[in-house]
Amino acid sequence: MSDYQTAAQKPLLSVKDLQVEFLQGEQAFNAVNRISFDIRPGETLGLVGESGSGKSVSALSILKLLPDNARYQGEILFNGENLTHADSNKIRQIRGHQISMIFQEPMTALNPLHTIGKQIAEVLALHLGLNNGEARTRALELLKLVGIPQPTSKINAYPHELSGGQRQRVMIAMALACEPKLLIADEPTTALDVTVQRQILKLLAELQEKLGMAILFISHDLNLIRHVSDRICVMKDGCMVEQEATETLFTRPQHPYTIDLLNAEPGGAPESLPNPDKTLIECKNLKVWFPIKQGFFRKTVDHVKAVTNLSMSLQQGETLGIVGESGSGKTTLGMALMRLQSSEGEIYFMEKGLHGLSQKACQPFRREKQVVFQDPYGSLSPRMTIADIIAEGLDIHGVSSREEREQEVIRAMADVGLDSDFRHRYPHEFSGGQRQRIAIARALILKPKLIILDEPTSALDRTVQSQVIELLRNLQMKYNLSYIFISHDLAVVKAMSHRIMVMKEGQVVEQGDTGDIFHNPQQPYTRELLAAAFETQLADNSSNAYSRNA
Incomplete structure (x- = not known):
């Protein structure tokens, strides 16, 4: 947190009675309802609330x-100038x-057709007028500043060639290229694992102190x-319901x-497991x-070793949580x-070997194995109704x-x-939690035996996360489902998993029962992951204490 003097400084940004509505035909949807807040130079203001x-x-x-x-x-005053009435040239x-x-x-904010170096240089050329050589030199400095490894080679990389944490660091480098007075960070760590999350937060704090900038941190x-x-504003249904200094808000x-x-x-x-000795996969x-x-001639000079000599098993009705940093191979x-990915080694499903089968021969087994992806909006076709999306597997088989x-x-x-009356609607008409459902x-719908859940709750609010976790547990009991639960959120993994497997650089570092992993980790890397997770969960102790005493 920054060390700022509230009384001695005028607000850098002052939002007064802001109201935002979206016109849809003759109707107007009210998204923000007369909110007000200030941000002073060097201050970090947190803006929190559920999705929607x-x-x-x-912020936008x-x-x-x-x-x-x-x-x-309403008014949006930045350095005393009202941005609400500013023309497009001034805003640019x-x-x-x-x-x-x-x-x-x-991944969606970065241009997939340009290298990260070119995208950073574009900002520098547009706002500071640097030529190509100067912009490239400054881009390298920025990549080093945000901790990108091997910046001289990474500057020529495309976004898809970087991990999630590295792409987020590139976004930070672009945002800080012109040393702004105000940085708006919209969920900058949501999709990152706990160790990278901690690194990003530490990096932002260091850069804030170095540049003296204010931060609006949305989460x-x-x-x-x-x-x-330093202070937190809590929003609900477009309204500001509470605004207070951070410690005051958490304690009272x-x-x-x-x-x-x-x-x-x-x-x-x-x-507990209904069939502890029945191996599914x-x-x-x-x-x-x-x-x-x-x-x-595109000669192979090396390999990215995503998974190396890995062995694991999953029982019928069991949940195996897989954790590790971004790029660990989960x-x-x-x-x-x-x-869905070519591999070497042996894979057995219901005691039948799949490793030697062609894709066509694997087709009958796909009914028994399903996937739920991280981004519920990106994995649902915007042109299909909910009924068609859900029934897609039935149609294929x-x-x-x-x-x-x-x-x-x-x-x-x-x-x-979900209400079945919604089945003729489209994905954009639903919230994030509903889309994940x-x-x-x-x-x-195909009544599978195994569902692989790849970060299914990372983009959801904590309240919605709890609902989805409870839903998954109930479905597991009802249908005797087995889950492979991939996540960077250890609190969610703990609530879902019978066993946990920790991965690093494509290999298994440690695996065991959930209680043993959390209370008696054997490997330094596991202890590092847990330390990073608990460091950001310390506030939960205070909140639960308040709840018990309320």
Whole structure:
């Protein structure tokens, strides 16, 4: 947190009675309802609330990044100038120069067709007028500043060639290129593992102190934001329900909604195994290496060793949690077990070897193995209705008539707690939590034995996370499902998993029962992961203590 003097400094940014509404035909949807807050130089203001509370809309309003159907009322004063009435030329001069923004998902915010060096240089050329050589030199300095390894080679890399943590660091480098007075960080660590998350937060604090900039830090995670903010504003349904100094808000929250957020940490544990000796899937000496090719003839000079000589097994009705840093091979392992990624080694499903089968021969087994992906919006086709999305597996495998198809969709929606009347709507009409329920229903409709859950809750609010975890546990009991649960959030993994496997650089570092891993980790890397996770969860102790004493 920054060390600032509130009384001695005038606000750098002052938002007064901001109201934002979106016009939809003749109707107007009110997204932000007359909110007010100030940010002073060097201060970090936290903005928290659930998905749809108006956090990001409020932030995007500052730089006028909302679509054309948005209408503003109120004042947004930056350095005394009202941005609400500024024309497009003035706003373009401020964006990326005096006010910069780090977006939540760097893969979609970065241009996939340009190298990261070119994208950073573009900011420098536009706002500072640097030539190509000067911009490249400055871009290298920025990559070193944000801790990108081997910056001289990475500067020529494309976004897809970097890990999630590295892409987020590139976004920070771009945002800080012109040394802005105000940095807007919109969920900058949501999709990152705990160790990278800690590094990013430490980096932002160091750069804030060095540059003396103010930060508007947006997050749905109160336990995280406690460690970075001087003051916190809590939003719900477009309104500001509470605004207070950080420690005051955590020790003496006033609004019931704030108290609910503080107590929303995932808890509980899965039920005991019904068939502890019945193996559903296992692999032996699994290996996934990606070749690195260079030169005109594309000669293989090295390999990215995503998974190396890995062996594991999963019992019927069991949940195996897989944790590790970004790039450790978690998702690659899951895709290899699904036979969606080519691999070497042996894979057995229901005692049948899959490793020697062609993709066509694997088709009958795909009914029994399903995947729920991290981004519920990106994994759902925007052109298909919810009914068609959920029934897609039935259509591919041809397992039901039209009448049965309709009934199966209704049943699957009921299983995940969705109103069947919604089945003719489209994904954009649903919240993040509802979209993830749709993705689970799609996986569930074929009645599989195994579901691979790849970061299924990372983009969700804590309150919604708890609901999804409870849903998954209930479905596991009802249908005797087995889960491979991939996540960087150790609190969620603990609530879901019977056993945990820790991965690093494509190899298993440690595995065992959940209680043993959390209370008696054997390996230094596991202890480092747990330390990083608990460092950002210390606030949970305070919130639970408040809840017990309230």
